[in-house]
Amino acid sequence: MTTGTARVPDPVRRPLLSLATLTPDELAAVVTAAHHYGTDPDRWTDRLAGARVAFIFTAPAPSARSSFWSAATRLGCHTMHFGASGLQAAARETWVDTGMRLAPYVDAxxxxxxxxxxxxxxxxSELPATINAATHREHPTKAIADACALLDHFGRTTALRLAYLGEAGNTARSxxxxxxxxxxxxxxxxxxxxYGFPPEELEALNGRRTDGDPIRQFDELPRRPDPVDAVYAARWQSRGLPHDDPGREEHFAPFHVNRETMASFSGDTAAVLLHDLPAVPGGQVESDVLRGPLSLADRQAYHEASAAAAALQWVLPAPAPVG
Known part of the structure; x- marks a missing residue:
């Protein structure tokens, strides 16, 4: 029989690279946790006290970096920061080797x-736990923040219909x-x-549900589209990525969102606006709509820290106390 203080089991560590890897119950739990954080951040103080979190940002992202830093410090994490020039990847070290070098020193x-x-x-693959704060393909914490903004306004995310206008990039995929x-x-x-989802990807996305196809795709905007609860005006180009299409803005011009667009998507109640900030002046959406009373863009931005906190707790859940 052994004596002494019982050992607290190590917390389960798991990555959050894509929302596609979460079951519906797990996704609901992450969104609920994020919304709870946004409602009362102080209650989350020091929940992950002492956790060592590396920030690896090889692309400029002041909003994402700030929101994750805010959430991590409130949770009590120790943070270290790496830019592109601070990684051996800049000297052609593989990402696997970079992960191996960092793994002994970080928890996430x-x-x-x-x-x-x-x-x-x-x-x-080499780190204890990893959060995707955006790749070219996916941006899971952005979608979690979007869900929190919808919860603020509607009190639910279930049974909502959304319209997304823009390139089917990482925001649309998540x-x-x-x-x-x-x-x-x-x-x-x-x-x-x-510029939309390839047919095979759209089929795979719809294959996750058994109640019909939840996602439909159109390559033109009708005068009277089916009504929705929210219109998502998205950037016409993935952030930081060059393109070689000189007619790109002309292709996207019909998908510009103004008051008439919002009215056309409204049913019995007025549709609200979502946007994956930052907005380009005169681009995807008129400023009077973006800053109007039905815009949830500010709440989306606010909940970036909420999503960051929920993601950190998902990959590094606090160990249960031992009695």
Whole structure:
């Protein structure tokens, strides 16, 4: 028989690279946790006290970096920060090797590359736990923040219908995973031809649900689209990525959101606006709509820290106390 203080079991560590890896119950738990944080952040103080979190940001992202730092410090984490020039990857070290070098010193990493998902997966394969703070392919914490803004306004995320206008990039893909993982939620995607989800990806997304196809895709905007609860005006180009299409703005111009667009999508009640900030003046959405009374953009921005806190607690849940 042994004596002394009982050992507290190590917390389960798990990555959060994509919302597609979460079951509907797990997704609901993460969104609920994020919303609880946004409602009363002080109650989360020091929940992860002493956890060592590396911030690896190889692309500029002041908003994401600030929101994760705010959440991590409130949770009591120790943070260290790496930019592109501070990594051996800049000297052609592989992402696997970078992960191996960091693994002994961190409990989790928050990583933003704006690059291929495969780079993040290679790094995460060697780290104890990794959060995707954005790759070119996915942006899971953005979708969690979107869900929190919808919860603020509607009191629910289930049975909401959304319309997304813009390129089907990382914001749209993570939003689609949120939709397919949330009961009765629906999404209509409106993109110029060639800028939407490939048919095989759309089929795979819809295959996650058994109640019909939750996601529909259109390559033009009709005069009277099916009504929705929220219109998501998205950037016409993934952040930080160059393009070689000189007619790009012309292709996207019909998907510009103004008061008439919002009215056309409104049913019995006025549709609200979502936006994956920052907005380009005169681009995706008129400023009077973006800053109008039905815009949830500020709440989305506010809940970036909420999503960051929930993601950190998901990958590094606090150990249960031992009696």
């Amino acid at each position: 990493a928050v990583v933003r590359t704006n690059g291929p998902q495969t780079e993040l997966e290679a790094l995460a 939003l689609a995973h949120l939709v397919t993982g949330t009961p009765e939620m629906r999404l209509d995607v409106y993109c110029p031809k060639g």
